[in-house]
Amino acid sequence: SVAPVHESSWDxxxxxxxxxxxxxxxxxxIFRGDLNLELYWPDNADKRERFVDxxxxxxxxxxxxxxxxxxxxxxxxxxxxxxxYYRALLGCPENLxxxxxxxxxxxxxxxxxxxxxxxxxxxxxxxxxxxxxxDQFAEEAFSVYDHPKVLIFQKNASFDPVKLxxxxxxxxxxxxxxxxxRQADKYDTSIAKANNLMLSGDALAEQRAGGTWSxxxxxxxxxxxxxxxxxxxxxxxxxxxxxxxxxxLRLALPGLADKGYAFARLxxxxxxxxxxxxxxxxxxxxxxxxxxxxxxxxxxxxxLTAILDWRRLREELKQNWKNYLVIEILALAAFLxxxxxxxxxxxxxxxxxxxxxxxxxxxxxxxxxxxxxxxxDPWYAGGYINYYYYGFVILxxxxxxxxxxxxxxxxxxxxxxxxxxxxxxxxxxxxxxxAIITAREGQSAPExxxxxxxxxxxxxxxxxxxxxxxxxxTVKLLNQTLQVMGASGAAIDGATIVSKLTWxxxxxxxxxxxxxxxxxxxDWYWFPSRVIPGDPITEFPYxxxxxxxxxxxxxALPIAIFAVAWGLSALLSKCSWGVGRVGRWLGFALxxxxxxxxxxxxxxxxxxxxxxxxxxxxxxxxxxxxKYLPPAKFVRRKWLARALPAVxxxxxxxxxxxxLYSPF
Numbered sequence: 127s128v129a130p131v132h133e134s135s136w137d138x139x140x141x142x143x144x145x146x147x148x149x150x151x152x153x154x155x156i157f158r159g160d161l162n163l164e165l166y167w168p169d170n171a172d173k174r175e176r177f178v179d180x181x182x183x184x185x186x187x188x189x190x191x192x193x194x195x196x197x198x199x200x201x202x203x204x205x206x207x208x209x210x211y212y213r214a215l216l217g218c219p220e221n222l223x224x225x226x227x228x229x230x231x232x233x234x235x236x237x238x239x240x241x242x243x244x245x246x247x248x249x250x251x252x253x254x255x256x257x258x259x260x261d262q263f264a265e266e267a268f269s270v271y272d273h274p275k276v277l278i279f280q281k282n283a284s285f286d287p288v289k290l291x292x293x294x295x296x297x298x299x300x301x302x303x304x305x306x307x308r309q310a311d312k313y314d315t316s317i318a319k320a321n322n323l324m325l326s327g328d329a330l331a332e333q334r335a336g337g338t339w340s341x342x343x344x345x346x347x348x349x350x351x352x353x354x355x356x357x358x359x360x361x362x363x364x365x366x367x368x369x370x371x372x373x374x375l376r377l378a379l380p381g382l383a384d385k386g387y388a389f390a391r392l393x394x395x396x397x398x399x400x401x402x403x404x405x406x407x408x409x410x411x412x413x414x415x416x417x418x419x420x421x422x423x424x425x426x427x428x429x430l431t432a433i434l435d436w437r438r439l440r441e442e443l444k445q446n447w448k449n450y451l452v453i454e455i456l457a458l459a460a461f462l463x464x465x466x467x468x469x470x471x472x473x474x475x476x477x478x479x480x481x482x483x484x485x486x487x488x489x490x491x492x493x494x495x496x497x498x499x500x501x502x503d504p505w506y507a508g509g510y511i512n513y514y515y516y517g518f519v520i521l522x523x524x525x526x527x528x529x530x531x532x533x534x535x536x537x538x539x540x541x542x543x544x545x546x547x548x549x550x551x552x553x554x555x556x557x558x559x560x561a562i563i564t565a566r567e568g569q570s571a572p573e574x575x576x577x578x579x580x581x582x583x584x585x586x587x588x589x590x591x592x593x594x595x596x597x598x599x600t601v602k603l604l605n606q607t608l609q610v611m612g613a614s615g616a617a618i619d620g621a622t623i624v625s626k627l628t629w630x631x632x633x634x635x636x637x638x639x640x641x642x643x644x645x646x647x648x649d650w651y652w653f654p655s656r657v658i659p660g661d662p663i664t665e666f667p668y669x670x671x672x673x674x675x676x677x678x679x680x681x682a683l684p685i686a687i688f689a690v691a692w693g694l695s696a697l698l699s700k701c702s703w704g705v706g707r708v709g710r711w712l713g714f715a716l717x718x719x720x721x722x723x724x725x726x727x728x729x730x731x732x733x734x735x736x737x738x739x740x741x742x743x744x745x746x747x748x749x750x751x752x753k754y755l756p757p758a759k760f761v762r763r764k765w766l767a768r769a770l771p772a773v774x775x776x777x778x779x780x781x782x783x784x785x786l787y788s789p790f
Contacts, residue, residue, distance in 0.1 A: 131184035133194045135162040140188040140276065145606035145645070165194045169207040169302050174294050177211060182287050187215070187242055191274035192228065192262065199224045204304055207297045214239045214293060215279065229262035231277065239293065241285025248276040250660070271662050304506075323509045329498065330508055336411060336497030343531050350531050360538050361461065363524060365454075367394035367421070370428035373439060377431070377713060378720040381699030382691065383560050384446055388453050388553035389688050392546050396685070396723055397424055399520040400786065406499040407789035413497075417527040448577045449556070453549050456589070460548035464541035464671065471674070472537050486518075486676040487536060493518040494526045499789070516730030516790060517681030536676065543684060544671050548589045550687035554694060555588025556581045561698050592687075596666045599654025607643050608633030682732035688724045689739040693746040696721075701750035701775070718778055726783030730790040740783065747775040 132139055139159070141149050150159035161180050167173055181187075189195070195212050198205040209224065217236035218227035227236070233244050250273045251258045261268045262275050269275070304323055325333065348355050368391035375393050379386035386393075401420045406412040432439055443450075474483045488504040493515060496502055501518075503509040521543075525535040560581040563571050573579045609618055612632030621629075637643065646652075651672055657664045670680050696717075704713030725743060729736035751772025761767040 129158050129161060129184050130186045130188045131161045131163060131180050132188055132190075133163055133165050135164065136166065137193050138190045138274075140190050140278075145603060145610050147610075148644075148646075165198055165205075165208050165211075169205050169299055171299065174207060174297070174299070177207075177294055178287065178291050181240065181242075181290060185281055187277075187279035189277040189279075191270045191276075192225075192266075193270055195228050196225055196266075196269070204302060206302060207294065207299060210294070210297045211240075215242060216244065228277070229260065229275070238279075240290060241282055242279040243282050244277060245280045246276075246278040248278075249273065274660075323503070323506065323512050325500075325502060325508060325510050329510075330502075332411075333497050333502045336413075336495070339495070342414075342495065342526065343529050345531070347529060349528060350534065353534065356530055356534050357465065357538055359528060360524070360530065360535070361458075361542065363528060364391045364394070364542060367391055367398075367424070367524075370394070370425045371397065373428050373432040373435065374716070375720065376439070376442065377435075377704075378717045379692065379695040380702065380704070380713070380717075381695035381697065382553070382557045383564075384449055384453070384553055384557060385442055386553070386691065386695070387446070387450050388457075388549040389691055392550070392684055392688055393720065393724075394424060395520050395524065396727055398523045399516070400723060400727075402523045403499055403516070403519050404789060406496075409498060411497050412499070412523075412526075414527055414529070417523050421527065452577065452582065453552065456552055456586075457545045457549045460593070461541045461545035464544040465538075467672065468537040468540055468674065474533065474536060481673055481675040482677070483675055487532070489513070489515050490518050490522060490536065490676060491532050494522040494532055514678055514730050514733050514790075516727065516787075517678050517732065518676075520681065520727070520731070521676075540671065540674055540676065543681065544593065546684040547667060547687065548593045550684050550691065551592040552585040552589040554585075554687060554691055556585030557691070557694060557698070559584035593667050593671075596668050597654050597657055597664065599657035599664070600650050602657065603645070603649060603653040604643075605630060607645055608637065610644065611636050611641065678732040679735075682728055682735050685724060685727055685731060686735055686739055689728065689743065692721045692724055693743040696743070696750055697746050700754040701747070702754075718775075718782055721779055722782035722786050725779070726787045729783075730787050736783075740780065743779065744776050747779060748772045751775050 130140070139150055143149060147156070149156045161184050163177060163180055164173070194208075199209045199212055202209040212218070212228070213220075213224055215238045216227055216231055217238040218224050231244060232247055236244070238244075249260075249262075251260055252273070253259070261273055263269075344350065349359050350356065368387075371394040372385070372387055372390040375390050376385035376387075379389075398417065398420050401423075402412050402417055405416065410416060474487050485505075489501075489511060492504040492511065493501045499519075500510040501515060503511045521535075521539045522532075525532060525539070530538075560574065563573050563580065567573070574581070576582075606618070609626050609629040610633070612629035612634075613621075616629075618626065618629070651669060655663065655665045655669050655673075667683055670677075670683070702710075703717050704710045721743065725736065725740050728739055749772075751774075752768055755771040757764065757767035758770040759767070761770060
């Protein structure tokens, strides 16, 4: 049978699976699935032997995207063997950039020296009329996910294993150094001066002196002896944290009718993480005592704020307590639901489609165990994490404070984070609908007096659509599989609607007779995440939580909703921050601190989200500043006088959001 060689077991395999046809499987696929060059692995003698061995066994080379050749070849100091392999495979001249060669490569353009010919490329370039644009030079959202370029190489008659080995053995592997692409531009070739991704001697000693695992986590403690106790204690901690933060947060979100109650817990987590990270980045040991002190400070400020502003706070509680109760019920229901999901599948690793939990879990452990920041790298002895790991700081600091063993905490923070996403979405939908009704009918509108009225329905629908409902991928999968069963080997592609409907009915009849559907057990949830032809990722929040990888984009989800709520508050309050001169300035300072804290947290948590939600809020501030704020008095030109307040707010938010997280 045909033996295709792939670049990595991590990247997409070709051909892709379709309903009823499995190209690669441990239980018997169409092709061999063990021929992976693993190009991300370190360049060493073992990798060289792997190249020689697998290229001898393979008939074809399948490259499904630019993930490997577009990244590894940019740091030849780290990947000299891999860079040589790519240049020799295609025949890219030494005077040409390797990435450019592959971006433009077509069959017949170049001739390689490894005994393989480029015989096919598959692209999906954007077009404008008769013009076609090669977007392989664009960033990876386009070149990897939307329009990946597929290259297929076929072994030719000139393939010679002896020559192949000689070519690879000519690559010097004695001076391989680990570099990031940014470091490569300024790399000092003096190896003695290199300190790439390594902790200094003092920092390493400090990390090791921060306490043993048994000192941080007492296995005999109640929280680690009883899973029920662990769940209750952690949930009550988040609840109490929210109660102390709410008196502060309500002042920062004046435009929301519920005063941001649904975001109080998340704000507490962000405050703990921020102060712990800033102090830890400046040499302070991040111990239980330090985190406990931060929590005590938050409680003190929150308590004093509640006392000083008790009259208004009491009035707000009278008006909103029923909605607050609804939020708490929703939070608990979402938490218990997803706790049940994790209870039925608590494993942090499973053999097939197990995701990347080992990476997430190792970073989670390393962040919690680290004495200072940056956190030590659990995969690279003596180094520090070169990754946007701040999300693990947000989740890990309360875990460290409570002394909860991370393997238990992992399956508790996931339901809690799902709960925060649900109530955050509910709050946004509730506030938008309430604001619309108020604008149309006034504050005395009868609808606003009903706890389960239109705002409740809108909030619940928002939460369901965002956090629970996915796409129709599973329906499509079942339909196609039934067609395959009923078609008895006939080609489905190009068949008429009548034929497909007939095959589906026949397949359903076979299913009723006991014929099993030719599907993997996990296909029902996996296929909806790859529902568009070509396998671009179509994840949605519920899939992300079901899959349960504690990835950066999962951790960022409730924070992104918080960023939307902050902008919504600014819009609905018409950028009014308080009453009186002092009140307005204090309100402005608190509002923009919270806004920068939330929006800025997206950059070290899940970098791409930062720019999206920052831009969204900049538009809000620009609109509010232009429409509602008084023009600057010291400027004569009217348009400039109106624009300055808006520009000022935009500058403050951008600068502060970057400044707060500058240690990262």
